[in-house]
Amino acid sequence: MMNLDFLSDVQRKAVTTTKGPVLVLAGAGSGKTSVLTNRVAYLIKEKGVSPASILAITFTNKAAREMRERIEKLTGAAAGDIMISTFHSMCARFLRYDADKIGYDRNFTIYDSADCKTVLKRILSDKQLESNILTPGRCMSVISAAKNACAKEAPENYIEDVCEGYSEDMKAVYHAYTERLRAENAMDFDDLLLNMLRVLEEDPKTRSYYTNKYEYVLVDEYQDTNSVQYALVKILSEKHGNIFVVGDDDQSIYAWRGADIRNILDFEKDYQDTTVIKLEQNYRSHERILDAANAVISKARERKGKTLWSARKEGPKPRVYTAPNEYAEAEFVAKEIDRLVREGKSYADISVLYRMHTQSRVLEEKLRTYGIPYQVYGGQSFYERKEIKDMVAYLTVLENEQADTAFLRIVNTPKRGIGEISIEKLRNYAQERGMSLIDAMEYAEEFIGSGASGKFSGCIQVFRDIREMSEGKSLGEQMEVVFNASGYREMLLLQDSTEAETKIENIEELINSAYTFEKQNPEATLADFLASISLISDMDTTAEEGSVTLMTLHSAKGLEFDTVFLVGMEENVFPSRRSIAEDKVDEERRLCYVGITRAKQLLYLTNCASRNLYSGSNENHPSRFLDDIPEGMLDILAAPAPVRRAKEPKQTVVFKPQIEFKPQVKADSASFAVGMEVEHTKFGRGAILSISGEGTQRVASIKFPDGERKMFLSFAPLKIV
Ligand code: ATP
Ligand code: MG
DSSP, X not given: OOOOTTSOHXXXXXXXXXXXXXXXXXXXXXXXXHHHHHHHHHXXXXXXXXXXXXXXXXXXXXXXXXXHHHHHXXXXXXXXXXXXXXXXXXXXXXXXXXXXXXXXXXXXXXXXXXXXXXXXXXXXXXXXXXXXXXXXXXXXXXXXXXXXXXXXXXHHHHHHXXXXXXXXXXXXXXXXXXXXXHHXXXXXXXXXXXXXXXXXXXXXXXXXXXXXXXXXXXXXXXXXXXXXXXXXHHHHTTTTOEEEXXXXXXXXXOGGGTBOTHHHHTHHHHSTTOEEEOOOEESSSOHHHHHHHHHHHTTOSSOOOOOOEESOOOOOOOEXXXXXXXXXXXXXXXXXXXXXXXXXOOGGGEEEXXXXXXXXXXXXXXXXXXTOOEEEOSSSOGGGSHHHHHHHHHHHHHHOTTOXXXXXXHTTSSOOSXXXXXXXXXXXXXXXXXXXXXXXXXXXXXXXXHHHXXXXXXXXXXXXXHHHHHTTOOXXXXXXXXXXXXXXXXXXXXXXXXXXXXXXXXXXXXXXXXXXXXXXXXTOOHHHHHHHHHTOOTTOOXXXXXXXXXXXXXXXXXXXXXXXXXXXXXXXXXXXXXXXXXXXXXXXXXXXHHHHTTEEEEEEEEEESEEEOSSSEEEOOBOHHHHTSOGGGSEEESSOOOOOOOOOOOSOOOSOOOOOOOXXXXXXXXXXXXXXXXXXXXTEEEEEEEEESOGGGOEEEEEETTEEEEEETTTSOEEEO
């Protein structure tokens, strides 16, 4: 028998009511996710349900991984067969089998938001539409919203509503974008969900396959589902009717991305004979943290209202600290962390949460000064780095020849002497004939004449070589082939800079991850690997053990930490300026509730009297959310708690900062001469012994303390001293 004694009676009821629709509507930290996990284990162990007939949907890949680990502990290897996934990964996996039902190739490519912006940039420039209003970023969000609204109205109508004054242009961009992705056999994130929904709606056979297969459907964080996700869940659970959703209307924080709180509030109406379960005990935090959370959320205009209590009555009151500016605020955070760790907490117990990614920079600076290891979630993630995107682009083209956007990224990287004009001609030629760019390249003679066509032959050869050499190879080996045969490794080696070295390390890291991936998924194809990469969202970077976590409040959803620093508690920061202007402060208020309820033991709320924001120093008022917590509930700190001198910085920073080397004086390669003293970022000071070659080929022999080295003067990070 599975031991369910540790659960409360209500929680146990949620775990063991396995038939029909069940809604668990409950506050933060009340065990919703725990209940969902235990229910999956219970179905397998006690009800003999086949793991392959269970579908559990979580909000992030990280949550999915954690859930799988926890279920594995309870059920053993069987957990491997359960579908535990985010909406996006689930649809991507289904579409690998079913995309052909709606006219895509099954090896379609998934474009992340950076790829989509590249496509949009090109469209805007082709159509000469780029303006202050029509930026790639703006277009991206309008297109995404239009697609997600499509359950209710045609995208064109949506665009008409929200793009007053430029809706015709926006519609043209929308159509060009849709056609472009279609032609490239590519889908963006929204397409994954929409296309899967289309398959289910249009193909009765596929629909009955999935609805028969999944006897049990479970969804975490249901309050943040949008209309497309709602429809998917509805269809997938229609046959067996065993739909189990958990959520908290007070934690709905994704309305800006189309999430609809009605989905959870109207659940009982949508699914007949729903068992509703409310959990009221919070097991995460002590009462003093909950008091603060309740004080903030009780001011929300629209809410069902729930009571939440904790058996842990005692604990430190939330601590408030007001700093003169953001540097002092970050310094306070770093000092406090240092002190807490000396007193016995570990770095991994601590997280710093902020409203906007940009706030992390100053915090990182101070944490580094204090030698505090930290990990930043989001921001520029590993997979957004140029060298990684380039490598992935090569692989993408190898897998899907129609992926023109990926092709354009690398046609001249490394440099192959192919200029903008040749590319333009190539694009026109391909477009007129409905060919992919890579195919059109073979006909270069026809559009740029036989003399110039040679430029493309290098690129053609590269792809032939890669294809030939990667034949029959494993994933990791294929990537090594790409790295070498593309000339990419050589290009970086020649640059001979710290930056280039980091890039090589990053690519090697990517290759390693491919080897690991194929070990874990022996059947996996290149397409699967690429899909796994493109689906890593900015919320999903894996944290290393033993470091402080820095993340936005949005990414902190569902997580918990012993100690939480909620920084930037200021008007115009949190709540954000935009939310105030648009009268949408309630969503920010719920976000604040999410932030406060992440803390188990210690909570810090900090703000600055003045902050450099939106170009210029601003006087800042404390956040209204701070004002909403009665002073008696808080411990107002006058000054940073006394600390001993900070430790010497340790070399344990896990996050690799992407500091690009910028020599203070980047000397022109022509200005170097024999006999000069120079300084190299990595090798230190040296003297130039000899120089040969011209222009970018100018190479110097330099004597450094550790020996003599040859380097290209236009690439090496050298300055004259
Ligand atoms: P959120 O709304 O933030 O997603 P949640 O409702 O999903 O929270 P969980 O993360 O499942 O809550 O649980 C919060 C914490 O309480 C976890 O550390 C969990 O292990 C613990 N917990 C849950 N139920 C119990 C219980 N019955 N007894 C003791 N601890 C519990
Ligand atoms: Mg949860």
